[in-house]
Amino acid sequence: xxxFLVGFMGCGKSSLGKKLANNLDFNFIDLDDFIEDCEARTIxxxxxxxxxxxxxxxxxxxxxxxxxxxxxxxxVGGGTPCFFDNIHQMNKNGLTIYINMSTKALFxxxxxxxxxxxLIEGMKDIVLKDYINKTIKEREVFYNKSHKIVNGTNLSxxxxxxxxxx
Ligand code: S3P
Numbered sequence: 001x002x003x004f005l006v007g008f009m010g011c012g013k014s015s016l017g018k019k020l021a022n023n024l025d026f027n028f029i030d031l032d033d034f035i036e037d038c039e040a041r042t043i044x045x046x047x048x049x050x051x052x053x054x055x056x057x058x059x060x061x062x063x064x065x066x067x068x069x070x071x072x073x074x075x076v077g078g079g080t081p082c083f084f085d086n087i088h089q090m091n092k093n094g095l096t097i098y099i100n101m102s103t104k105a106l107f108x109x110x111x112x113x114x115x116x117x118x119l120i121e122g123m124k125d126i127v128l129k130d131y132i133n134k135t136i137k138e139r140e141v142f143y144n145k146s147h148k149i150v151n152g153t154n155l156s157x158x159x160x161x162x163x164x165x166x
Contacts, residue, residue, distance in 0.1 A: 001026075002072055002094030003164060006143055007138055009078040009117055010110040011099045017075035019157035020164075027072040031080060035062050047118035056059045056083045067093045078145055082142040091147065095164060098146035103132045156158070
């Protein structure tokens with residue numbers, strides 16, 4: 001079984017994914033971490049030096065490197081399902097779960113997060129709120145193609161596990 005966790009930046013894909021994988025005795029891959037390890041540079045450096053379009057091609061390339069793994073939870077980047085036919089490929093190869101969260105909750109979580117995210121770096125609060133509102137509307141079209149949609153607010157890994165097998 002291959003489980004893909006998708007959702008906006010800050011929705012908790014990586015921390016939930018790690019715990020879910022642990023509970024299921026599955027392997028775990030965070031696609032951003034995998035890209036950074038394989039490329040030996042950070043996502044921030046890739047964006048800065050080669051730009052977003054190049055990053056999206058790398059993201060697709062590395063998604064395909066891991067997509068056929070079995071007994072694994074894969075947390076993908078917030079943009080992964082929204083480019084090329086990535087969501088279709090993930091749907092074909094495993095179970096996709098969209099961790100849905102309100103704009104307000106995402107904003108609060110992103111403010112607290114210390115992960116480097118080039119798309120929102122340095123944004124003032126008002127700009128960040130607008131960005132989340134606007135971008136989530138565009139991206140939801142893709143996120144909503146996932147097999148399952150779960151409410152990410154106060155979601156535990158145990159509850160997520162239950163959703164996977166319901
Ligand atoms: C991105 C989300 C990031 C990372 C990159 C771009 C996006 O991953 O892939 O900075 O386009 O939403 P997280 O969702 O894990 O922050």
